[in-house]
Structure formats: structure tokens, C-alpha cells
Amino acid sequence: MFCYQCQETAGCSGCTQAGVCGKSPEVAAMQDLLVYVTKGLSEVTTRLREEGKKVSSEINHLVSLNLFTTITNANFDEEAIVSKVVTTIDVKKELLGQLSNKENLSEAALWEAGTEEFAAKAAKVGVLSTENEDIRSLRELITYGLKGLSAYSKHANALLNDDEEVDAFMQKALAKTLDDTLGAEELIALTLETGKYGVNGMALLDTANTTAYGNPEITKVNIGVGNRPGILISGHDLRDMEMLLKQTEGTGVDVYTHSEMLPAHYYPAFKKYSHFVGNYGNAWWKQKEEFDSFNGPILMTTNCIVPPKDSYKDRLFTTGASGFPGCKHIPGEIGEEKDFSEIIELAKKCAAPTEIETGEIIGGFAHNQVLALADAVVGAVKSGAIKKFVVMAGCDGRVKSRNYYTDFAKALPKDAVILTAGCAKYKYNKLELGDIGGIPRVLDAGQCNDSYSLAVIALKLKEVFGLEDINDLPIIYNIAWYEQKAVIVLLALLYLGVKNIHLGPTLPAFLSPNVAKVLVENFGIAGIGTVEDDMELFFGEE
Ligand code: FSO
Ligand code: SF4
CATH class of the missing domain: 3.40.50.2030 (Rossmann fold)
Known part of the structure; x- marks a missing residue:
């Protein structure tokens, strides 16, 4: 097996014997195969759309669910994954019959076989089947972003919200990761386009959630x-x-x-x-x-x-x-x-839960609630009571080095406010960091997909302060990543023009040195240092 899609990957390079997450080589193989046939199916649906034919929402949902199934820590059930491969091959076969032009389709689009051939095929279609390390890196960066997008899309679909444009893009982009004629430049452009649809996908889910359940409130x-x-x-x-x-x-x-x-x-x-x-x-x-x-x-x-x-x-x-x-x-x-x-x-029949903590935590600072407090927030910035916002969204995880985020939150100057979303918040949401004039110093917007809210808030602040560039806001981005939903959040932020994002606790193993260089040079992406060094870096001049 070879998997390097998450932050915990073995030795910061790749899981090859078994996943640090607990994924067995057999499950990893079937996930590779599921991604492969889903890419093949996507090539067929993309061509059907080019021929002016409609692709049903059931097919769109199948693509999303397949990708979501292969996200880190989502599904460890080999049998369930094999059955999804079988369904996908069947659907693909049927759709191939609807195509007028079957010329030059890739092997993934045409491949079909019985379950007895799955293991042998899976061994040939994994991540390492792309030999060029930069092309591989970009293809995987896009694929992981699309996996994250598929998860958000699936949640919106569950609330009967669909965006055909997002689905069509997802499938077109999946198909492009099979296309050997595309070089690094085209794939870099596709990476940013993935970020654009990441914004759309998160907006779709935001609308679905808030329409069904109301706007989050304090x-x-x-x-x-x-x-x-x-x-x-x-x-x-x-x-x-x-x-x-x-x-x-x-x-x-x-x-x-x-x-x-x-x-x-x-x-x-x-x-x-x-x-x-x-x-x-x-x-x-x-x-x-x-x-x-x-x-x-x-x-x-x-x-x-x-x-x-x-x-x-x-x-x-x-x-x-x-x-x-x-x-x-x-x-x-x-x-x-x-x-x-x-x-x-x-x-x-079970006993009540054993108490492990007592007290309360506060949250609910998604865009609608924060914008309702806009006067207070803007006033606090103008008066200097709030000097900086620190976006610390993303994921938590078990590696010890993530204690950096607890220490970082504790070391922040008292006039800094943390904007968070995702499970990353558990590193500091019980620290009692106090408030600034009634505004809590940890503003939790919600789940990782609610990072969308943080972007909406940033764009609103840019407008209120009459700034040209989102990067002129007093906002630092120090994001913790773990799995592929964080990848789509990152690509969405890059698409929105956010620069100088710090990403930790380690940079993704799937970024080849050349791809990492592109991200550093064009977007100022950086890792994290020690808490002391980073405090100096972010706040030193003040
Ligand atoms: Fe966390 Fe897991 Fe929400 Fe992720 S629970 S790590 S980025 O799945 O999706 O933040
Ligand atoms: Fe390793 Fe992460 Fe892949 Fe699991 S998901 S096998 S921990 S890289």
C-alpha cells in the first residue's frame, strides 16, 4: 500500500505497511480502486455532459459518496468499499452505452472486471502509478481537495440541496487527473479552480444547513x-x-x-x-x-x-x-x-454517561451571528481593543506536536481574538481565555466546513474597513490540518486570495519540493515554528 493523504502519514512521507490511522493494506487497496473507478466514471459523465446529455443527481451523489468513503478515518469496511466499486463499474458500463463518442477514453473509463480481479488491479492504480513526482503531487492535491469537497457536497445533498455546477466540476476535475496530456501548469490552474468550487460547495452547505436549521447563534x-x-x-x-x-x-x-x-x-x-x-x-x-x-x-x-x-x-x-x-x-x-x-x-439498557468534565463552552459565531455583532467588533478594532484576529481553524489530532496550538493560544497577546472552526478548537476552547469588551477571545464558527463563515467575515471586514486587499486585514492564518476536508478549506482560502497561511503541525507529505515551492512563492504558505519564534514573527514588531 502507499497512502500519504493525511497529516499523520508514517514518517511524514507515506504509510506503506499499514495506516497510522489503522487502515489495513487491503482496505487501502480497495480505496485506491474505488478512487480509480470513480475517476473513470467521472470521465464518462463529463463526456456525456459535453454531448449535451443530462447526468442524474443519483450519479452525482454516487461520485460524492465514493470519494467521501475514501477520506481518512471514514470507512474501514473492505466489504462495503468493494460493493461500491462493483456498483460504480455497473453504473459506468450503463453510461458508456449512452455515449455517442467512445474514442480516446482512458483505461479507467473502460475498465470492468469481477471482484476476483480487484486486488491485482488495485495494486496497479494507486498513488505511485503516476511516476513524475510533481504531476503526482498536483494530481493528489486536487484529488484530496475534491474528496473534501465531496464530503461537504454530500451533507448538502442529504438536505436535498444540490449544485449541478459543483458536481460537474468535481467530475471534470477527477477526469483531468487521469489525463496524461496535462502538465504542471494546467494542473496548478486546476488546483486553484478546485478552490473556487470549494467556496461554492461550502456556500451550498451553509445555505442547506441554515435554511433547514436556522442561523447558528451564540x-x-x-x-x-x-x-x-x-x-x-x-x-x-x-x-x-x-x-x-x-x-x-x-x-x-x-x-x-x-x-x-x-x-x-x-x-x-x-x-x-x-x-x-x-x-x-x-x-x-x-x-x-x-x-x-x-x-x-x-x-x-x-x-x-x-x-x-x-x-x-x-x-x-x-x-x-x-x-x-x-x-x-x-x-x-x-x-x-x-x-x-x-x-x-x-x-x-445502558448506564448514564460517566462525568468527565463539568462546565460550559461557548460557540455559535458563524457569519450571521458575527455580522450581527459587527458594530461591536469593528468598534473594538477601531479603538485598538482588538489588534489582531488569528484564524486557527482546521483539525485536531493525536500527535504531541499539536500541543503547539494550545501553547500558541495561551501565549497570544490579550488583544488577539481567535477565529476557529473544525475540531482544531479542542486544543484551546476550554482554556478560559476571557473576552474583550464582551467579545469572547475564541470565536467558534462551527464545523470545519464553517471555515466558509470565517471567509465571509473576513470579506465583510474588508468591506467595512474599505480595504482593497483581504491581506491588509489584521488577520493571521495559523491553520492546523489533518485530513482532506482541510485541503479543500486551504484551496478555498487560496482561491479567495489569502496569502501567508501557516500550516501545521507539518506540511503535507504529498507536496513535492517543486509544488511546495510554487505554494511558497505564490502564496507565502509556510509551516510553523516554535511558539516563541512564531509569536515574534506575528507580533514582534508591536
Ligand atoms: Fe476534524 Fe476529522 Fe472536521 Fe476532519 S473530526 S479532522 S478536517 O474529519 O472534518 O475537523
Ligand atoms: Fe496513513 Fe493517513 Fe493514509 Fe491512514 S489516511 S493510511 S494514516 S496517510
């Missing part, structure tokens, strides 16, 4: 527990959240969020449920301890899954793109009501 979230049994829900899918809250109402079972589901508490539509008690625990990587002590069932709606311990494996359920062998998967297509009754019945 909210204090309880981090303690009640005395009734509970269900813990993690991941990012708000439609699953809604269905679970509805189905648990009046059952005597409480609902708690974990990790990236915390921002569900900020939505007005979910606040009305009195059994929606609070957030339990921290970011995804703490789940081994926290799922143990939660005592009740856990529903993973997306990544990040850590291979579960036996002590709670029979309480772990997956749905949507996520999966783990031996854990029950709750089915349900887009538009269907999922049946969570088995989880609810199990919860009733």
Missing part, C-alpha cells in the same frame, strides 16, 4: 452529563442529527454530541429538544477513552473513526459514508428517514 454548551442513558453522536451530518433528535424525543434517552458534532448545539432548530443535553468529551482522537466512559451507544455519521476497542465496539454504529467492520451500519439513502430504533433500544 450558545453556551454544557459539557457535564445528566443521569439518564445517552446516545453520543459524532461526525458532521446535521440531517442525521435531526433524525436522531426526533426519534429519541420522549424515549427517556438523552443525546450528546462528540467532536465535530458540537456545533449542532448552535442551531435554533436543535435547541428546542430538551433531551439534547450537551457535548461529551473532546476531538475525535480521544474517542478510545471517551467512548468507553460514555457507557451508551455512539453513532458515527462521518469521520473521524478510531478503530474501536472491544469494550465498546458493540455500542458503535456507523451511517452514511462511514463504516467499520463488525459495527452495525444504519442504512438510509438521501431523502429517506433512517431508523435509529436499534440504537435507542440499546441506549435504554
Whole structure:
């Protein structure tokens, strides 16, 4: 196997024996094959569109779901992945029949075989099948960005929001990563175009979420527990959240969020449920301890899954793109009501969660809420009470070097405000960093996709202060990345013209030296240093 798509990749270069994430070589191989056939399918759908033929939303959803399935920590279930490869080959075959022009299609578009040939084929179509290291790097950068985009798109689709333009681009770009006639320059342009559609995809999801559930608002979230049994829900899918809250109402079972589901508490539509008690625990990587002590069932709606311990494996359920062998998967297509009754019945037999923390955390600072506070924020900047905003969005993870972000948050000057989104916040959202004239020093917009909100806020501030360039704002970008959703957020920021983004705890292994050089020279992308050095770098002259 060879996989280097996430920040934790072995030796900062590539997982070759087994994934640091727990992915086996067999699962890695089937994921490679799923990406390959999905790219082939995308080439066919792109040509169908060129011929003026319509591609159904079911096909668009299949492409998104396939890519999402291959994101880090989403799906470890080989059987489920093989079945997606089979479906994709079948769909591709049917669509090939609709093409008038089948000339010069790639091997990926034409390939079909039975499951017995899958392993042999997978061994030939992985990341290393592109020999030129720069072309490989750019193809993977684009593919990972598209994986992130597919996740956001899938969540919007679950709320019956589709953007055919985003889907058509996703498929066109996937097809282009198969095209050997494209050189580095064309692929760099495609990378930026991917960022553009990243903005569109995040906007689509923002509209879907806020239309369905209202605009996030300032909210204090309880981090303690009640005395009734509970269900813990993690991941990012708000439609699953809604269905679970509805189905648990009046059952005597409480609902708690974990990790990236915390921002569900900020939505007005979910606040009305009195059994929606609070957030339990921290970011995804703490789940081994926290799922143990939660005592009740856990529903993973997306990544990040850590291979579960036996002590709670029979309480772990997956749905949507996520999966783990031996854990029950709750089915349900887009538009269907999922049946969570088995989880609810199990919860009733479980003990209430063991309390691991008490108190509250505050969040809900997505664009609508921050813009409602615009006068106070702008006033604080004008008076000098707020000197800098520091965007610290992104992901958390288990490597020790990520303690940098806790130390960095603690070391910030007291007139700096952190803007965050994604699970990165768990490194500093319980530090009690105080407020500036009533504005908390950690403003949490929501999930990683709500980084879109941070961009909207930045663009609004640029307008209010009458600036020409987004980079003239007093905003520092110090982003923590882990998996491919952070890649699409990064590409979206680059597309919006944001420069000098610091990315840590390490730079992606999939950036070849030449591609990294392009990003450094054109966008000022940099890594992180020590907290002391970075404080000097960002605030030294003041
Ligand atoms: Fe985190 Fe995992 Fe949201 Fe990611 S839970 S790491 S970037 O899946 O998606 O922030
Ligand atoms: Fe390794 Fe990350 Fe790939 Fe898992 S997803 S195999 S940890 S690079």
C-alpha cells in the first residue's frame, strides 16, 4: 500500500505497511480502486455532459459518496468499499452505452472486471502509478481537495440541496487527473479552480444547513452529563442529527454530541429538544477513552473513526459514508428517514454517561451571528481593543506536536481574538481565555466546513474597513490540518486570495519540493515554528 493523504502519514512521507490511522493494506487497496473507478466514471459523465446529455443527481451523489468513503478515518469496511466499486463499474458500463463518442477514453473509463480481479488491479492504480513526482503531487492535491469537497457536497445533498455546477466540476476535475496530456501548469490552474468550487460547495452547505436549521447563534454548551442513558453522536451530518433528535424525543434517552458534532448545539432548530443535553468529551482522537466512559451507544455519521476497542465496539454504529467492520451500519439513502430504533433500544439498557468534565463552552459565531455583532467588533478594532484576529481553524489530532496550538493560544497577546472552526478548537476552547469588551477571545464558527463563515467575515471586514486587499486585514492564518476536508478549506482560502497561511503541525507529505515551492512563492504558505519564534514573527514588531 502507499497512502500519504493525511497529516499523520508514517514518517511524514507515506504509510506503506499499514495506516497510522489503522487502515489495513487491503482496505487501502480497495480505496485506491474505488478512487480509480470513480475517476473513470467521472470521465464518462463529463463526456456525456459535453454531448449535451443530462447526468442524474443519483450519479452525482454516487461520485460524492465514493470519494467521501475514501477520506481518512471514514470507512474501514473492505466489504462495503468493494460493493461500491462493483456498483460504480455497473453504473459506468450503463453510461458508456449512452455515449455517442467512445474514442480516446482512458483505461479507467473502460475498465470492468469481477471482484476476483480487484486486488491485482488495485495494486496497479494507486498513488505511485503516476511516476513524475510533481504531476503526482498536483494530481493528489486536487484529488484530496475534491474528496473534501465531496464530503461537504454530500451533507448538502442529504438536505436535498444540490449544485449541478459543483458536481460537474468535481467530475471534470477527477477526469483531468487521469489525463496524461496535462502538465504542471494546467494542473496548478486546476488546483486553484478546485478552490473556487470549494467556496461554492461550502456556500451550498451553509445555505442547506441554515435554511433547514436556522442561523447558528451564540450558545453556551454544557459539557457535564445528566443521569439518564445517552446516545453520543459524532461526525458532521446535521440531517442525521435531526433524525436522531426526533426519534429519541420522549424515549427517556438523552443525546450528546462528540467532536465535530458540537456545533449542532448552535442551531435554533436543535435547541428546542430538551433531551439534547450537551457535548461529551473532546476531538475525535480521544474517542478510545471517551467512548468507553460514555457507557451508551455512539453513532458515527462521518469521520473521524478510531478503530474501536472491544469494550465498546458493540455500542458503535456507523451511517452514511462511514463504516467499520463488525459495527452495525444504519442504512438510509438521501431523502429517506433512517431508523435509529436499534440504537435507542440499546441506549435504554445502558448506564448514564460517566462525568468527565463539568462546565460550559461557548460557540455559535458563524457569519450571521458575527455580522450581527459587527458594530461591536469593528468598534473594538477601531479603538485598538482588538489588534489582531488569528484564524486557527482546521483539525485536531493525536500527535504531541499539536500541543503547539494550545501553547500558541495561551501565549497570544490579550488583544488577539481567535477565529476557529473544525475540531482544531479542542486544543484551546476550554482554556478560559476571557473576552474583550464582551467579545469572547475564541470565536467558534462551527464545523470545519464553517471555515466558509470565517471567509465571509473576513470579506465583510474588508468591506467595512474599505480595504482593497483581504491581506491588509489584521488577520493571521495559523491553520492546523489533518485530513482532506482541510485541503479543500486551504484551496478555498487560496482561491479567495489569502496569502501567508501557516500550516501545521507539518506540511503535507504529498507536496513535492517543486509544488511546495510554487505554494511558497505564490502564496507565502509556510509551516510553523516554535511558539516563541512564531509569536515574534506575528507580533514582534508591536
Ligand atoms: Fe476534524 Fe476529522 Fe472536521 Fe476532519 S473530526 S479532522 S478536517 O474529519 O472534518 O475537523
Ligand atoms: Fe496513513 Fe493517513 Fe493514509 Fe491512514 S489516511 S493510511 S494514516 S496517510
